[in-house]
Amino acid sequence: MTYKKKLIEVALPLDAINAESAREKSIRHGHPSALHLWWSRKPLATARAVLFASLVDDPSAHPEDFPTEEAQERERQRLFHLIEKLIIWENSTDKELFAQAYEEIKKSTGDNPPPVFDPFAGGGTIPLEAQRLGLKAIASDLNPVAVIINKAMIEIPVKFQNKSPVNPVAKSLLDAEWHGTRGLADDIAYYGKLLKEKAYADIGHFYPKxxxxxxxxxxxxxxxxxxxxxxxxxxxxxxxxxxxxxxxxxxxxxxxxxxxxxxxxxxxxxxxxxxxxxxxxxxxxxxxxxxxxxxxxxxxxxxxxxxxxxxxxxxxxxxxxxxxxxxxxxxxxxxxxxxxxxxxxxxxxxxxxxxxxxxxxxxxxxxxxxSQLFTKRQLMALTTFSDRLIDIREQVCADGGTKGYSEAIVTYLAFLVDQLANHGxxxxxxxxxxxxxxxxxxxxxxxxxxxxxxxxxFCRSSGSFHSLYGRMCEAFQSFMPSGQIGTVYNASATADLNVGSVVLSTDPPYYDNIGYADLSDFFYIWLRRNLKEIYPEIFSTMLVPKKEELVATPYRFAGSQQAAKEFFEQGMFDVCQNIYRYATQDIPLTIYYAFKQTDMDVGGTTSSGWETMLSAIIQAGFSINGTWPIRTEKPGRSVSIGTNALASSIVLVCRKRTADAPVATRRDFLTALKRELRPALVNLQASNIAPVDMA
Incomplete structure (x- = not known):
């Protein structure tokens, strides 16, 4: 089957993407991650660039418009310059720039861009950036904490965008304009301050000067x-x-x-x-x-x-x-x-x-x-802030907010209780x-x-409630909700969600790297206490479900590393088979893998995690058409100095391999290799890929 190559299958402005991804790690104020902690989030710049380049055609796909290599390269550089502007942090809410990007996407998708689906949504980076690019975002995760984070990022802000705040102070500002999420952020600031005042009245005397x-x-x-x-x-x-x-x-x-x-x-x-x-x-x-x-x-x-x-x-x-x-x-x-x-x-x-x-x-x-992870005074503070959330819900409604809006405000304030737990x-x-x-x-x-x-x-320093709700309100400045409300599912990546034909981009678990379910119980116990009445289905279990979590942890298999390995391998294969059903034929899917030097043994043999990922993708019926090394660490980082460090992440670019795809002979393979290797290397070198990542 012939298809139009996408930009990501040919070349990327990798230097710019890596530099901005590394820079973003040092940005704390105004970043969406300030809403709620999640582990190993991918930089927004990386996801934004990968999604755009996955959807936009490479100039070589249109020889009628770009008949020569020189013409194709000029057009490629034009798209590179657009990506380089898109990924700059300060441009995250530039409506004109993102409108231009959306037009490019429409031009390459027959004026009908498909939705973007992430079945391992986690901290919400990929769905959020899909929405920023003007696309319908669909997120799914087995973990309830991840689900509520994604709702707070791609559902609630769009639902209440361009609405005036309901708090009495804002109502007195007759000439104020409330574009985007400004009204929502203003109410979070007002009712967050009110929550702090109520809690201080209850327990402030336990925090003497x-x-x-x-x-x-x-x-x-x-x-x-x-x-x-x-x-x-x-x-x-x-x-x-x-x-x-x-x-x-x-x-x-x-x-x-x-x-x-x-x-x-x-x-x-x-x-x-x-x-x-x-x-x-x-x-x-x-x-x-x-x-x-x-x-x-x-x-x-x-x-x-x-x-x-x-x-x-x-x-x-x-x-x-x-x-x-x-x-x-x-x-x-x-x-x-x-x-x-x-x-x-x-x-x-x-x-x-x-x-x-x-x-x-x-x-x-x-x-x-x-509960033993907190002192008695810390538990008293957390339970007091939690108990006062009921008063805030009632007050928002009394001030003119709908039931749904009061629940939205309390959702974000419940996140602040989690932030207090993280800092307390x-x-x-x-x-x-x-x-x-x-x-x-x-x-x-x-x-x-x-x-x-x-x-x-109750102080004003780092880790205090004042500091945390200030950072949360600043985070809304980086939101640019499109007209399409995102959809978030609480489901396993193997579940049939009937999402139709979609573009898939996802950051799956990395074998035995992070135990998301166990770690997120730290937050779940407070979220369940504070939000179960609002989201009964999400918080129906006492702790985060763990049986289906795709992670190779021997302790869940009576200490057997082999059983843990087999569970992960089968689970990853099942996920890839499920993804195959959803993936569109016209657009490649992208899968992130956090490849590190520790994934290589002394002899240079790949680890079980890397092998499992590649095997599952191929056995499920995909071909791997490209890999891109994404470096999210700054080049001066001490661990990297003097070492031949591999990329922080590998982005795998995959296509559905149809049942009638031809089988190549050795001669066919060598002929294709001779034809395509040299121009491919030229494009890779133009993207400034480090030699260690091409080896």
């Missing part, structure tokens, strides 16, 4: 720094032994601060020191701990056993406060330690941590329930070089954190 020694002045606390403790096993010591990974509070040049442990009445307390002093090494490492009081070496096995017996506690070791000159570090005091010791709140979300899971380390230390758990550390809180998912894992930082949700 701290008295600055010597001045008597009061300062707002940013965070309380705690250290876990166990009793020293040395019979001659038996002190409560603080487990501290680092005594540094600030490594910022000119503002260095650190903790110095002191013995007082057989107890260890800490003094804050400023300047470049001799800072003691941390007391706990990978192999064990050291008692500050007696110097005894303690194996991790002892600490694990004490923790599992319920004998691990926590000690306040420092207070971080706001001041006119920046961060102020103060010694812990009894008042602030006592006020944090409160009864466990009622109606805390229930849920057991998996016995074993990718990235989970805390179970070895007696933490077996999701015992997995949060203190980043001493940047002098700020490190959130729970600084990595795609739930590690054990010995000296954690408890943030104040």
């Amino acid at each position: 701290v008295t600055i020694p010597g001045t008597g002045q009061k300062a707002v606390v940013i965070a309380w720094k705690w250290a876990r403790t166990v009793m020293c096993p040395n019979p001659a010591c038996r002190c409560e032994m603080p487990l501290v990974n680092s005594f540094w509070l600030s490594k910022k040049a000119g503002k260095e601060a650190y903790l110095e442990p002191m013995m007082e009445n057989d107890k260890i307390r800490f003094e804050v020191r400023y300047g470049k002093g001799k800072v003691r090494e941390g007391t706990v490492a990978r192999t064990g701990a050291t008692c500050i009081a007696c110097g005894a070496s303690i194996p991790l096995s002892y600490i694990r056993n004490e923790a599992k017996k319920g004998c691990m506690s926590a000690q306040l070791i420092a207070i971080v406060a706001e001041s006119q000159g920046g961060r102020l570090y103060l010694a812990a005091n009894e008042e602030h330690e006592k006020i944090a010791d409160m009864p466990l709140p009622e109606d805390v979300p229930v849920g057991d941590l998996p016995e074993k899971a990718l990235g989970f380390r805390v179970q070895e230390y007696g933490i077996t329930k999701y 758990s015992v997995i949060c550390g203190w980043n001493s070089p940047n002098q700020q809180l490190r959130n729970t998912f600084a990595r795609q894992a739930i590690p054990m954190v010995w000296d954690f930082a408890e943030s104040n949700p």
